[in-house]
Amino acid sequence: MQVTIKLPAPLRDCCGGMESIEVEARTIEAALAAASTQHPLLQRHLYTEAGALRPDVDILLNDDVVRDPQGATTLAPGDTIAIAPRGATGAAAPATARRTTSSTGATPDGARATEPAVHPSGLSQEEIIRYSRHITLPEVGWEGQRKLRAARILLVGAGGLGSPLGLYLAAAGVGTIGIVEFDDVDLTNLQRQVLYGVDDVGRPKLEAAMARIRALNPHVEVVPHPVRLTSENALEILAQYDLVVDGSDNFPTRYLVNDACVLLGKPFVYGAILRFEGQISVFGAKDGPCYRCLFREPPPPGLVPNCAEGGVLGVLPGIVGTHQALEAIKLILGVGEPLSGRLLLFDGLAMRWRELRLRKNPNCPACGERPSITKLIDYEVFCGLKPSSEMEDTIPEITPTELKARLDRGDRLQIIDVREPYEWEIANLGELGARLIPLRELPEFIGELDRESEIVLQCRSGGRSARALRQLREAGFHRLLNLKGGILAWADEVDPSLQKY
Numbered sequence: 001m002q003v004t005i006k007l008p009a010p011l012r013d014c015c016g017g018m019e020s021i022e023v024e025a026r027t028i029e030a031a032l033a034a035a036s037t038q039h040p041l042l043q044r045h046l047y048t049e050a051g052a053l054r055p056d057v058d059i060l061l062n063d064d065v066v067r068d069p070q071g072a073t074t075l076a077p078g079d080t081i082a083i084a085p086r087g088a089t090g091a092a093a094p095a096t097a098r099r100t101t102s103s104t105g106a107t108p109d110g111a112r113a114t115e116p117a118v119h120p121s122g123l124s125q126e127e128i129i130r131y132s133r134h135i136t137l138p139e140v141g142w143e144g145q146r147k148l149r150a151a152r153i154l155l156v157g158a159g160g161l162g163s164p165l166g167l168y169l170a171a172a173g174v175g176t177i178g179i180v181e182f183d184d185v186d187l188t189n190l191q192r193q194v195l196y197g198v199d200d201v202g203r204p205k206l207e208a209a210m211a212r213i214r215a216l217n218p219h220v221e222v223v224p225h226p227v228r229l230t231s232e233n234a235l236e237i238l239a240q241y242d243l244v245v246d247g248s249d250n251f252p253t254r255y256l257v258n259d260a261c262v263l264l265g266k267p268f269v270y271g272a273i274l275r276f277e278g279q280i281s282v283f284g285a286k287d288g289p290c291y292r293c294l295f296r297e298p299p300p301p302g303l304v305p306n307c308a309e310g311g312v313l314g315v316l317p318g319i320v321g322t323h324q325a326l327e328a329i330k331l332i333l334g335v336g337e338p339l340s341g342r343l344l345l346f347d348g349l350a351m352r353w354r355e356l357r358l359r360k361n362p363n364c365p366a367c368g369e370r371p372s373i374t375k376l377i378d379y380e381v382f383c384g385l386k387p388s389s390e391m392e393d394t395i396p397e398i399t400p401t402e403l404k405a406r407l408d409r410g411d412r413l414q415i416i417d418v419r420e421p422y423e424w425e426i427a428n429l430g431e432l433g434a435r436l437i438p439l440r441e442l443p444e445f446i447g448e449l450d451r452e453s454e455i456v457l458q459c460r461s462g463g464r465s466a467r468a469l470r471q472l473r474e475a476g477f478h479r480l481l482n483l484k485g486g487i488l489a490w491a492d493e494v495d496p497s498l499q500k501y
């Protein structure tokens with residue numbers, strides 16, 4: 001019966017480059033014998049000189065390891081046998097170095113008396129040795145390494161994602177790396193931002209990142225952009241680069257990068273992380289979808305926690321950032337299958353990858369047939385993080401003393417506490433009928449709230465409750481009050497027995 005034998009990359013050369021071959025066989029042993037009869041070059045990879053199956057050849061049957069490949073397992077039609085790939089050791093330095101040297105001459109070996117200082121490829125001797133493992137790859141080679149050297153890539157952010165991105169893109173020989181970053185290194189960064197060390201704490205990230213990249217690869221030019229990316233500067237900065245890699249950690253920047261890339265016709269490599277999960281894609285590529293094709297509107301503020309609130313396992317940005325680096329390098333080289341039109345989802349706890357197909361949305365406001373976004377907007381306003389200047393943004397307030405007086409006279413007021421449960425544990429107004437709905441969960445509970453009754457929003461000091469008030473107002477509520485100064489002011493003015501924190 002016919003079965004398929006999948007070949008690992010190193011053995012494909014023995015079979016004319018094919019990834020798999022079909023053979024007729026009833027047992028695994030017979031299938032392997034048939035394979036090496038069809039492709040005699042496989043013989044020495046599969047069998048010892050004595051003709052036995054080599055002990056280092058591992059066989060999988062339909063993805064299960066076969067303990068005894070020469071045993072009596074009978075095959076069923078359509079079975080897939082795989083020869084398990086061995087990870088490369090990367091230790092063949094002397095042989096590769098020799099091969100590289102002998103292949104660098106412009107003229108036949110015999111005619112070359114001395115090694116030229118700069119090879120006709122334009123790469124220096126030092127670069128040829130440095131990138132020899134790349135140059136060996138047919139998908140990179142001289143041409144690819146030259147493309148990498150000519151490439152200009154912009155990193156938006158030099159944090160968790162930007163760290164592996166900066167290191168790997170620099171190591172790979174990307175000629176120009178721009179970095180947009182205005183933050184200083186903080187001790188909390190060191191758990192995941194591998195560009196930085198203890199000595200960098202307190203130093204501008206940009207300065208520390210430039211020093212680290214220069215130490216790794218002096219052939220790379222790092223262009224610093226010590227600013228926050230905004231609608232005013234984004235187009236000018238992004239226009240200087242071939243490709244953008246988004247390592248930002250907030251929605252306004254993500255939408256800004258997307259819209260600017262769509263307007264400029266540049267692709268960008270997207271990555272996002274939270275807790276144990278990550279996402280990667282390529283947006284804005286020719287004929288591919290953009291970030292808004294998938295996420296048309298940002299979530300309400302507070303619904304999706306950031307890494308400071310929600311946490312992130314330190315290795316996650318390493319996993320996602322290295323995938324972004326790989327996609328960026330593939331796009332520069334023009335090899336492989338880019339991640340455009342696919343969203344890769346990683347679940348680190350389950351250790352699983354999933355892939356979603358993404359389509360370009362013909363009605364997308366950014367990249368659709370009749371786009372409504374023809375220039376950059378105010379992304380802080382768009383993401384609900386600050387009020388629009390046109391919109392009246394007076395937050396109606398009530399002081400703790402006023403609230404106490406109104407409750408005492410029997411007014412029906414619903415108090416909603418939008419803090420986190422652990423804060424509620426410390427001190428709360430439960431005795432006054434307050435109800436806990438953390439800000440990020442507010443959208444889920446909007447349907448349960450009474451639009452007609454008067455609602456007082458309360459948090460620790462009044463900031464989050466003002467955000468909650470704006471959300472409810474947008475959802476059509478109008479009898480809303482913000483408790484001025486939050487529960488801390490309540491403790492000061494009304495009930496000193498409350499625990500402050």
Ligand SMILES: [Zn+2]
Nearest residue numbers: 290293364367
């Ligand atoms: Zn789009």
